[in-house]
Amino acid sequence: MGSSQSALNFGAGPAKLPSEVLYDVQQEFLSYKNTGMSLIEMSHRSKEYMEINDNAEKAVRELLKVPSNYKILFLQGGGCGTFAAIPLNLMNRTGSADYAVTGTWSAKAAKEAAKYGKYSQNLRDREVFPDESTWTLNPNASYLYYCDNETVDGVEFPKIPNSHDVPLVADMSSIRCYIWRCPKNIGPSGVVVVIVREDLLGNAMKVCPSVLDFTHVAKEKSIHNTPSTFSVYVMEKVLQWIKKNGGVAAMQTQIVPLTIGSEVGLIYHFVGGKNGNESLEAKFVEEAEKLKMYQLKGHRSVGGIRASLYNAITVSDVELLVKFMVEFQKQYGPKP
Amino acid sequence: MGSSQSALNFGAGPAKLPSEVLYDVQQEFLSYKNTGMSLIEMSHRSKEYMEINDNAEKAVRELLKVPSNYKILFLQGGGCGTFAAIPLNLMNRTGSADYAVTGTWSAKAAKEAAKYGKYSQNLRDREVFPDESTWTLNPNASYLYYCDNETVDGVEFPKIPNSHDVPLVADMSSIRCYIWRCPKNIGPSGVVVVIVREDLLGNAMKVCPSVLDFTHVAKEKSIHNTPSTFSVYVMEKVLQWIKKNGGVAAMQTQIVPLTIGSEVGLIYHFVGGKNGNESLEAKFVEEAEKLKMYQLKGHRSVGGIRASLYNAITVSDVELLVKFMVEFQKQYGPKP
Missing domain, CATH: 3.40.640.10 (Type I PLP-dependent aspartate aminotransferase-like (Major domain))
Structure with missing residues (x-):
């Protein structure tokens, strides 16, 4: 279930797909099942x-x-x-x-x-x-x-x-x-x-x-x-x-619920929203993108930051995100 | 405008697309504009x-x-x-x-x-x-x-x-x-x-x-x-x-209207339809597929044979089809 991609994609939809699937689609894109035609032409x-x-x-x-x-x-x-x-x-x-x-x-x-x-x-x-x-x-x-x-x-x-x-x-x-x-x-x-x-x-x-x-x-x-x-x-x-990867049960248990800020769930909202700091949010997105973590901007109607953890997101993807968040908090959060 | 594909696709839709475009899509499928993400994940x-x-x-x-x-x-x-x-x-x-x-x-x-x-x-x-x-x-x-x-x-x-x-x-x-x-x-x-x-x-x-x-x-x-x-x-x-290939005018003039049977047009219907010979039509499709010419079966509501000549079909594609049709006619058509 690993990702061969270099980018971490936390988009809410369209969202990350399994890299094996993308690779497979690419391989047969010009000739589906050796027909000499692309599936999209059939x-x-x-x-x-x-x-x-x-x-x-x-x-x-x-x-x-x-x-x-x-x-x-x-x-x-x-x-x-x-x-x-x-x-x-x-x-x-x-x-x-x-x-x-x-x-x-x-x-x-x-x-x-x-x-x-x-x-x-x-x-x-x-x-x-x-x-x-x-x-x-x-x-x-x-x-x-x-x-x-x-x-x-x-x-x-x-x-x-x-x-x-x-x-x-x-x-x-x-x-x-x-x-x-x-x-x-x-x-x-x-x-x-x-x-x-x-x-x-x-x-x-x-x-x-x-x-x-x-x-x-x-x-x-x-x-x-x-x-x-x-x-x-x-x-x-x-x-x-x-x-192949264990069905629905495996998808549900693969990621242990993690607490980030005050919310627990499969889609995390943090840093702001309606009461957030827009310039800090922009900084968060900018810094995340430097680490190739993408699509973390919240929905346009509420702003803030959102990380969606769908099927193709791995535990290590989440660990990298949490590590970045902790460091961001240290650097830009309120000082003790 | 040539086709690098081995198959000739005369489908009425979804239909043949330019091979350069398909190749381009394949090349950037795993990482759109070097983002590390597929376009379909964005x-x-x-x-x-x-x-x-x-x-x-x-x-x-x-x-x-x-x-x-x-x-x-x-x-x-x-x-x-x-x-x-x-x-x-x-x-x-x-x-x-x-x-x-x-x-x-x-x-x-x-x-x-x-x-x-x-x-x-x-x-x-x-x-x-x-x-x-x-x-x-x-x-x-x-x-x-x-x-x-x-x-x-x-x-x-x-x-x-x-x-x-x-x-x-x-x-x-x-x-x-x-x-x-x-x-x-x-x-x-x-x-x-x-x-x-x-x-x-x-x-x-x-x-x-x-x-x-x-x-x-x-x-x-x-x-x-x-x-x-x-x-x-x-x-x-x-x-x-x-x-890049000359716009609409070029698409319209690229294929000289050819007469096949009694019909002239951009979509050709021949061998049968409602008054057709179903076993001969099946033979036509079978023989065509041996030559890697696909999607020639008529619409399910009327039967017969249909060849759609959209933008990505080249003159040489049509020439090959005509050659096959003439030979098919010689072999299976009414004897003089």
Whole structure:
């Protein structure tokens, strides 16, 4: 699982990918499986691409132990496209949905949902994670939506919330290995993974674009129109790499939770944010880049510094980052 | 403009790309501009990707001489996504649109448009191209839609139709170098190029997903959410390759129209189709593949044989194909 790259990439997405996978893609880039053609030149209906598509689906099913009554779909349009696809496909049942707004991403999802029906925001306090017992859920909601890891705000759900009899929709895009939408940690941008229970299909609104219609995509096994073939191809390789390296369990335990500043989690925010020192943050980024540590700038909406530790980040990568942080603190932090 | 590849790829899309571009992508795949990171691992808001995005837009503007009052947008979702995006963005003005249905792709576009308003089909006869004077156009239509090259049916518009005072929407995705949606001949799948006049923006329907909202995408310069960064990156390289090789004019004149069977055009359909001999078609594909000529099978909806001659196909590629076809005809065709 080592990195042959010289740079340390802590980007939040697009993010670091396993170096073995990148090397493999490079090796076969001009001639996929000795066809004399690049994979990116081949039809999405060629037997070569159909096999990649099938294998990617099988790998997701195996790695995440997806039951057979759930469909696995590959969509385009990124997380924001899926924010629309969810109400377009699932809100028709009752015309309303519950959104647990705990940060930037769930707020965006709720805003998009408002185009298609009513929604209730349950959790307005973004600073402290609200206790589940205090939520007021609508028993007639078509679904309860939540974002497992709010990467901008640093809010992570401690456990899967109880939605009682209402279907639960989870944005799992920024979990180490777990996936739901943009697989930023299992491939390049351009593909979204949606896992949906079969009995929820068939309820798309009339105004749902075909490319976002889960039922249509499921029927056509994600090749209803030309997908971003390169994205699915690289994702399939990363999924095989995860399998080879011990599966989801290994990805989850590989990095021991480390305490940096006051936050523990898989995405660390430190030095600032809203109350930060912008010139010190710029200095941090500048000094880090001298050591070839990249993409540490916080999300543009909140500033600060952010280090994302997805699947391909190794323990030694983190150790190097911590070492640098400790030294930075010594040099630029408050003197005793 | 020669091909260093051993295979001849006549695919209709994803299709052959210039070998210089593929080689270049391979060379810098592990370390983009000596950053030690692959381009696919870099943030879409990194200065490196922003530059690619800007350069791609500039190159489209320069190559196609796009006036300054037109926006150039890069979307996801392929042609089918754009079939929905067009009525979602442009049909609101009057609630109806005219669709010149001349084949498979315009029929699909019209079907998608029916989700959002009324549309009239003007041209039902797919076999013979209807004379423009026979069309009945609705002067109150929000726009007139047509598909310049119907690649499945082999129908190409001889000239840009006259839409009088109604805005014209053209699907230019399968024209040698001209572009409108999936740039199958200027890059891999995963990105759609939309060129839209500024004064038509700002009219999106309430139910338009943000990712398909032209106004929103234009405002954010096509980086409103994570694009398929690799697709835009390769496209930008192909656009520079076209510029270096004489621009659009050179792409259009490079291949002298050749007559194969009874059809002349940039996409050739021959041996069969609906009235074809399926076993002879299979033989044709099999024999062609022995000579490393690939992706000659016709579209699954009509069968037959199809050779697409996009930008990266050279005259010598076509000569080899013609030579093979003449020999195939001699061996398997009707004996004198």
